[in-house]
Amino acid sequence: MSHGSSVSSFQKKGKxxxxxxxxxxPSLHNAQLLISTGLPSLDYLLGGGLAVGSLLIxxxxxxxxxxxxxxxYFLAEGMMNGHMxxxxxxxxxxxxxxxxxxxxxxxxxxxxxxxMTDTQMTIAWRYQNQKSQSSSISSNKFGHSxxxxxxxxxxxxxxxxxxxxxxxxxEEGKGMVxxxxxxxxxxxIKKRIESGNLSTSFNKAKTNVMRIALHxxxxxxxxxxxxxxxxxxxxxxxxxFIYMLRALVRSSFSIGMVTIPSHLFVDPALxxxxxxxxxxxxxxxxxxxxxxxxxxxxxxxxxxxxxxxLSALNSLVPPLLDSTDWxxxxxxxxxxxxxxHLPPELSETVSRDQEETVTKSxxxxxxxxxxxxxxx
Amino acid sequence: xxxxxLGKVLKCSETPIPRFLLLTDTSExxxxxxxxxxxxSHLHNNASIIYLSTELSPEHIKSSLNVKExxxxxxxxxxxxxxxxxxxxQPNVNVAQPLHNIMNSSYVKGSGGTQKVVMVIDRLEKIAxxxxxxxxxxxxxxxxxEEHVQQLIVLSGRDVxxxxxxxxxxxxxxxxxxVLPTTPSSCKVVLKKPSGKVLKSHEEFTLTPDLQVQVRKAxxxxxxxxxxxxxxxxxxxxxxxxxxxxxxxxxxAKNNLLLPHTRIQSTGGQIHYTPDDVDDWDDDDPDxxxxx
Numbered sequence: 001m002s003h004g005s006s007v008s009s010f011q012k013k014g015k016x017x018x019x020x021x022x023x024x025x026p027s028l029h030n031a032q033l034l035i036s037t038g039l040p041s042l043d044y045l046l047g048g049g050l051a052v053g054s055l056l057i058x059x060x061x062x063x064x065x066x067x068x069x070x071x072x073y074f075l076a077e078g079m080m081n082g083h084m085x086x087x088x089x090x091x092x093x094x095x096x097x098x099x100x101x102x103x104x105x106x107x108x109x110x111x112x113x114x115x116m117t118d119t120q121m122t123i124a125w126r127y128q129n130q131k132s133q134s135s136s137i138s139s140n141k142f143g144h145s146x147x148x149x150x151x152x153x154x155x156x157x158x159x160x161x162x163x164x165x166x167x168x169x170x171e172e173g174k175g176m177v178x179x180x181x182x183x184x185x186x187x188x189i190k191k192r193i194e195s196g197n198l199s200t201s202f203n204k205a206k207t208n209v210m211r212i213a214l215h216x217x218x219x220x221x222x223x224x225x226x227x228x229x230x231x232x233x234x235x236x237x238x239x240x241f242i243y244m245l246r247a248l249v250r251s252s253f254s255i256g257m258v259t260i261p262s263h264l265f266v267d268p269a270l271x272x273x274x275x276x277x278x279x280x281x282x283x284x285x286x287x288x289x290x291x292x293x294x295x296x297x298x299x300x301x302x303x304x305x306x307x308x309x310l311s312a313l314n315s316l317v318p319p320l321l322d323s324t325d326w327x328x329x330x331x332x333x334x335x336x337x338x339x340x341h342l343p344p345e346l347s348e349t350v351s352r353d354q355e356e357t358v359t360k361s362x363x364x365x366x367x368x369x370x371x372x373x374x375x376x
Numbered sequence: 377x378x379x380x381x382l383g384k385v386l387k388c389s390e391t392p393i394p395r396f397l398l399l400t401d402t403s404e405x406x407x408x409x410x411x412x413x414x415x416x417s418h419l420h421n422n423a424s425i426i427y428l429s430t431e432l433s434p435e436h437i438k439s440s441l442n443v444k445e446x447x448x449x450x451x452x453x454x455x456x457x458x459x460x461x462x463x464x465x466q467p468n469v470n471v472a473q474p475l476h477n478i479m480n481s482s483y484v485k486g487s488g489g490t491q492k493v494v495m496v497i498d499r500l501e502k503i504a505x506x507x508x509x510x511x512x513x514x515x516x517x518x519x520x521x522e523e524h525v526q527q528l529i530v531l532s533g534r535d536v537x538x539x540x541x542x543x544x545x546x547x548x549x550x551x552x553x554x555v556l557p558t559t560p561s562s563c564k565v566v567l568k569k570p571s572g573k574v575l576k577s578h579e580e581f582t583l584t585p586d587l588q589v590q591v592r593k594a595x596x597x598x599x600x601x602x603x604x605x606x607x608x609x610x611x612x613x614x615x616x617x618x619x620x621x622x623x624x625x626x627x628x629a630k631n632n633l634l635l636p637h638t639r640i641q642s643t644g645g646q647i648h649y650t651p652d653d654v655d656d657w658d659d660d661d662p663d664x665x666x667x668x
Contacts (some may be wrong), residue, residue: 065572093408093549220513227540245605263545266540 019252021209023081024052025080025142028109030315033253035083036143040075041127041337043143045326046280047319050208050255054313055246057278059262059271061303064216066328068097068333069148071213074257076101076152077238078160080144082253084196085162089215090222094164098157102146109360135246147234147333163192167221177244179237185214198252210254212245217351218260218274226264235270242277276336281309284328293308301327304340305337381565383591385551386410388417391529394551400534400542404557409583411531412441416587418494422448423526425494428481429456429504430471441587452558453478460506461618472507475515476522492526495519500532500545509541517548600654603661 023341027048028032034049037056043049050056060067078085079101087094165188173183189212198210217238218225224234242258248255262271262283269338275281286303298304305326310318384390385397397414400406417427419441427450429437433453441450442595449489458464469667471478479495481653497503505514520528534542534554554564569575581591 063568065574068572095653220510220547221517224510226544261547264540264543288576 001005020205023077023083023142024209025049027051029319032314033209034142035081037070037336038075038077038143038146039070039145039256042070045282045319045321046310050257051143051248051313052216052253053270054279054311055242055249055258056243057274057281058257058259059260059283059308060208060216061280061284061288061369062263063286064091064259064287065288066284066286066303066330066335067214069237069330070256071215071259072097072101073146073335074211075213076104076146077144079152080104080155082160082208084198084199084208084210085160085166086189086192086212087162087215088167088188088211088213089167089226090167090181091216094166094215098162098164099151101152101157102148102277103150103152104144105147125362141324142170145334148335149333161196163188173237176240177237179234179241181222182241184238186241186248189245189248191292193248193252193254198254200253203259208253210252212249212254212256214256214258216261217241217258218262218265220264225270226266235273238270240276242274246270246279251361275309278309279311282306286305298327301329301338301340303328310324379573380591381577381581382553382563382581383589385565385567386413386417386589386591388414388527388551389417390551390567391654393529394549394553394567395498395525396516397527398545398549398552398634399531400546400556401531401555402533402535404554407531407553407555409587410553410555410563410581410589411498411529412437413587413589414529415494415496417556418527420452421526423494424491425496425498426453428498428503430459430499431456439475440647447547450504455502457653458666471503474511475503475507476518477515477526479519480522481627484486494526495528497528497530500530501536504541505536509538509544510644513541513548516545549561558654574605593637 021033024033026032029047033052034043034047036043037046037050046056052367058067058070075085075087077083077099087098089097105158160188165185167181167184170180170184171187173180177183177186191212196208196210197204198206198208220226220331223237225238227234245256248254258278260271260274264273265271283306285306287298287301288303305328305354307321307324310321312318325337326337328335328337328341381390385394399407399411415427427434427437433456437452438450455471461470475497479497495539500512500632504668507515517530517539530549532542532545537545545576550568550570552566554566556562558563558580560580560582562578563577563578567575579591579593581589584590629651
């Protein structure tokens with residue numbers, strides 16, 4: 001029973017690395033620096049968290065309801081940890097996204113006084129003397145719980161270095177990125193990284209990371225990507241942009257999260273090119289309005305969560321998952337990603353094909369709907 | 377559950393009002409009646425309307441709408457005659473210009489200040505013939521997000537626009553109405569609320585000559601096949617060698633029967649045990665923990 005900093009006495013072997021950036025922790029698998037995406041279930045699927053220097057691409061659901069929530073969780077987690085944030089959107093004003101973030105239920109540890117006159121523990125009485133968890137973790141908490149019904153306080157957002165990009169100021173595209181919006185956004189991000197001294201070539205120790213959130217990249221307002229064919233090499237702008245964004249993010253202490261409305265792309269080749277350019281790619285498929293909405297298997301859930309790509313960053317193997325079918329569910333206060341469990345097959349509901357070929361009894365005027373258990 | 381979404385959209389009582397309403401029809405059914413019904417509601421609410429017409433002349437529209445009755449203002453951009461300016465160097469409307477420039481030109485001329493207008497584009501596909509699709513979509517987005525525009529209503533055909541443009545415009549729109557060629561006429565409505573909720577419904581409507589609409593729930597096209605009919609039940613009962621049905625007497629007798637476990641519960645059970653000769657009956661309690 002240690003009076004250490006956590007309830008669990010498990011300590012990772014090796015010298016304890018002093019993590020000085022709030023909201024990050026080294027991965028348990030390969031000591032890679034990870035940040036939380038705001039959703040604990042998504043962190044689990046990515047191997048403990050999203051690695052600093054990687055790019056997560058989220059393919060949007062049909063009406064951009066749930067992907068926007070993913071983006072909001074990502075931003076809210078950045079606010080809670082004080083990470084630098086860059087948000088870009090053409091479809092809706094970035095100000096409206098940033099002013100509607102879910103608030104966290106975790107209170108600041110300095111504010112709460114540890115209540116020492118707790119009730120006596122009657123069952124776990126051996127833990128009575130152990131210190132409670134909150135005191136020494138202080139500000140370096142990895143992942144918070146959020147409540148979607150409450151909006152984050154704007155005073156918390158004002159304390160954080162946030163820059164919004166809405167496409168009003170643009171410069172002409174150059175080189176492979178001919179589209180002016182992509183080019184201007186790339187320059188904007190580059191300037192932000194330089195001003196925050198986050199580049200890995202800059203030798204001083206880093207004290208912060210930057211979260212880059214791009215909403216609805218590749219939507220009709222950005223360019224002609226949704227077109228049938230690759231008209232005049234216009235796909236080049238988006239694919240080159242994602243590739244350059246990944247390069248920027250890799251060479252600095254930043255993390256990129258991009259949502260793309262891939263359901264608008266007529267040619268699936270475009271999305272497969274973007275998949276190779278990104279590190280982690282997931283796709284949301286919501287049941288709203290599709291025939292799967294009435295499927296009893298999916299009764300409790302709001303959509304399928306497809307993991308398209310997981311990459312092996314600084315390791316030989318990407319994070320291994322035991323299940324391949326994942327679903328997401330939006331409860332009133334939170335969004336979770338769960339394994340899809342198919343209901344157990346009971347003998348009455350299973351249709352046995354070999355019994356169908358047995359001669360059907362009864363008059364020929366009845367259709368094939370006779371139950372099979374008529375004879376004993 | 378009948379939501380009457382179409383009724384609310386048509387009477388402009390949906391709050392908040394969808395900024396960008398897309399009405400789609402096909403070559404088999406014309407959605408212009410629905411469009412004029414919405415315009416009637418707007419005129420009754422004293423809104424001013426800027427109407428870009430590409431098929432019908434403004435005089436025809438005015439006479440169909442009976443504009444004299446309402447107080448609202450109705451301003452037309454006539455793109456039916458010489459839209460590209462081939463005959464005349466200064467046509468009424470030059471459809472090659474960006475759409476938001478065309479629509480906003482009359483707004484600036486009209487009353488300034490903060491009065492909100494409703495913009496109507498009749499037949500998007502006719503405009504799409506003359507403009508770059510990307511530019512057109514950007515113009516629609518600009519128009520829908522401008523402050524002085526209360527609502528942008530676009531009438532378009534589903535089967536004459538290229539699919540990618542149609543899907544892009546549907547993606548941008550806050551509410552989409554698909555008028556279907558069924559009898560009686562019905563339409564599917566998709567409404568995206570700003571809170572993120574998406575409502576879909578399939579509703580039937582009738583349009584009266586004075587452009588009032590009555591909406592009711594649509595009959596669902598496919599009914600799930602019922603597993604048993606009463607007829608097949610009777611036939612099946614004749615097939616079996618036993619009879620599962622109960623007569624009334626039998627049912628009453630069944631209900632009155634007191635089952636053994638219920639009898640015990642009401643009267644209390646007793647355990648009668650007679651020990652065998654090999655039993656070692658000991659009255660003591662070996663653990664000393666019974667507290668009877």
